[in-house]
Amino acid sequence: MCAYQPDAELLLPLLRAPEATAILLDVDGTLAPIVKDARDASVPVPVKTALVKLTRKFALVACVSGRQAEDARRVVGAGGLTYIGGHGSELLRPGESEASVDETLAPWTEPVHEAASEAIRELSGLGIRREDKGAVSALHWRGTPDESASQRALESIAVRAEDNGLVAHWGRKVLEIRPPAPFDKGLGVRKLLTGSGIRNALYIGDDRTDLDAFNALMELNLSGELDGIARVAVESPESPKDLLAAADLLVTGTEGVQALIEDLLGEEA
Numbered sequence: 393m394c395a396y397q398p399d400a401e402l403l404l405p406l407l408r409a410p411e412a413t414a415i416l417l418d419v420d421g422t423l424a425p426i427v428k429d430a431r432d433a434s435v436p437v438p439v440k441t442a443l444v445k446l447t448r449k450f451a452l453v454a455c456v457s458g459r460q461a462e463d464a465r466r467v468v469g470a471g472g473l474t475y476i477g478g479h480g481s482e483l484l485r486p487g488e489s490e491a492s493v494d495e496t497l498a499p500w501t502e503p504v505h506e507a508a509s510e511a512i513r514e515l516s517g518l519g520i521r522r523e524d525k526g527a528v529s530a531l532h533w534r535g536t537p538d539e540s541a542s543q544r545a546l547e548s549i550a551v552r553a554e555d556n557g558l559v560a561h562w563g564r565k566v567l568e569i570r571p572p573a574p575f576d577k578g579l580g581v582r583k584l585l586t587g588s589g590i591r592n593a594l595y596i597g598d599d600r601t602d603l604d605a606f607n608a609l610m611e612l613n614l615s616g617e618l619d620g621i622a623r624v625a626v627e628s629p630e631s632p633k634d635l636l637a638a639a640d641l642l643v644t645g646t647e648g649v650q651a652l653i654e655d656l657l658g659e660e661a
């Protein structure tokens with residue numbers, strides 16, 4: 393099966409007005425292939441090159457990641473892009489050295505980190521890896537010696553976090569402990585696009601958190617702030633079914649994403 397089947401009708405409004413179009417891309421599982429240890433993730437060089445070309449054609453190219461914005465920029469390694477990090481809680485524009493962080497989340501950073509420290513202390517034999525992402529702490533069980541035992545153990549950690557007023561969020565073989573304040577990729581996208589003059593937006597993502605961004609595009613479209621929208625889901629054996637169901641277009645794996653980017657570039661690829 394081909395990784396990417398073009399949908400000319402869907403992309404036409406975006407390609408017709410690139411000066412008013414935003415291309416928004418998730419990072420892990422979308423631009424960077426999923427790897428056992430998230431710290432080892434990287435974006436293939438041809439994709440980096442294509443991303444830089446996208447910034448020359450379209451009004452705005454932004455990566456939207458659960459990683460901290462500066463970490464997302466390190467992984468993607470392409471200049472001229474905007475980064476929304478920490479699930480919509482941070483914004484890093486091209487040329488800026490530091491991301492601006494949503495100040496309402498700051499008081500929750502310590503309780504979140506403490507909950508993650510406690511989990512790592514208690515579950516030390518299972519090989520679960522901790523990743524701090526600003527306001528969020530992630531506990532990864534991909535590749536642990538007994539993945540189902542790790543997942544079961546994390547279920548009780550999730551319950552305790554919720555009992556302590558924090559939010560437990562499940563992703564692809566990862567439990568995230570989050571502050572109880574509203575922030576997600578959808579709010580980040582909404583904040584970025586509102587008042588920007590952007591009239592069309594395409595979003596590509598592979599996980600449940602990307603559904604918030606899909607919904608934001610739909611709401612901005614319904615309220616008349618966006619004319620053309622394209623919600624693209626990356627299919628993999630772990631894709632959440634609700635993400636696939638909400639998508640306008642499916643591509644297969646990071647190869648499919650690369651093919652779509654090349655299609656967006658057209659003759660400039």
Ligand SMILES: [Mg+2]
Binds near residue numbers: 418421422598
């Ligand atoms: Mg992803």
